Amino acid sequence: MKSFPLLFLILLSGCVATPKTVHVYDPECDIHVRKATLEANQSTLIKNCTNETCVGELVGASVIGTGSVIISGSIVVVSNVVYWIEREQNCRAVD
Numbered sequence: 001m002k003s004f005p006l007l008f009l010i011l012l013s014g015c016v017a018t019p020k021t022v023h024v025y026d027p028e029c030d031i032h033v034r035k036a037t038l039e040a041n042q043s044t045l046i047k048n049c050t051n052e053t054c055v056g057e058l059v060g061a062s063v064i065g066t067g068s069v070i071i072s073g074s075i076v077v078v079s080n081v082v083y084w085i086e087r088e089q090n091c092r093a094v095d
Contacts, residue, residue, distance in 0.1 A: 015040040016065055017072040019079065029091035036079035038072055 020039040023032050 017041075017069045019072045019075045021079065026087065026091075029087065031087070031090055031092070033087045034079075034083045036076040036083065038069075038076055 017038045017040055020037050021034050022037060024035055025031075026033045
């Protein structure tokens with residue numbers, strides 16, 4: 001059980017989340033709309049980590065990873081609300 005927190009930190013610190021905007025076709029409205037998603041990127045901070053001195057790096061990377069998920073997730077939620085409003089304004093229902 002002692003290794004579980006360390007394993008959790010390693011898994012969490014391996015990724016940094018970034019928002020990404022993609023364009024998709026909406027057949028219901030016959031328009032192209034934007035949609036925000038989260039994209040996970042491999043963190044380069046821990047790739048060369050091999051011994052006990054890495055604990056500080058793992059803790060720092062986990063804080064950065066968690067912060068990136070919170071901030072990027074908030075950006076994605078707000079962006080998708082704005083994109084939904086744009087879609088509703090531009091939607092031409094296909095008969």
